[in-house]
Amino acid sequence: MELGKVLVYLGLFLLILGLLLLYFPKLFAWFGHLPGDIRLEREGLRLYIPLASALLLSLILTLLFNLLRR
Template identity: 85%
Template sequence: MELGKALLYLGLFLVALGILLLYFPKLFAWFGHLPGDIRIEREGLRVYIPL
């Protein structure tokens, strides 16, 4: 029963996070721009490697 509740809360959290990313993308604009991250951006390709 506890595992079911944990999965339900995790699912609700992911839905809320998805809505935030969909409607407020600037909130997470810093992601991929941290010191030490490797970013490769070319036409039609974006690769982010966090270290």
């Protein structure tokens, strides 16, 4: 039964995130543009490695999931 709850919460979270990305794309414009993110742009090559953005997102999601679990 626990797995069912987790899947429902995950589905709701993804639905809300998808709607936010669809209707408010400027909310996430910071992703990939923080200090610590690696961006290489050359002719014929674009490389994005969002290290700082991924760490910040991981921290936010960890806090959110810990709050939902309690």
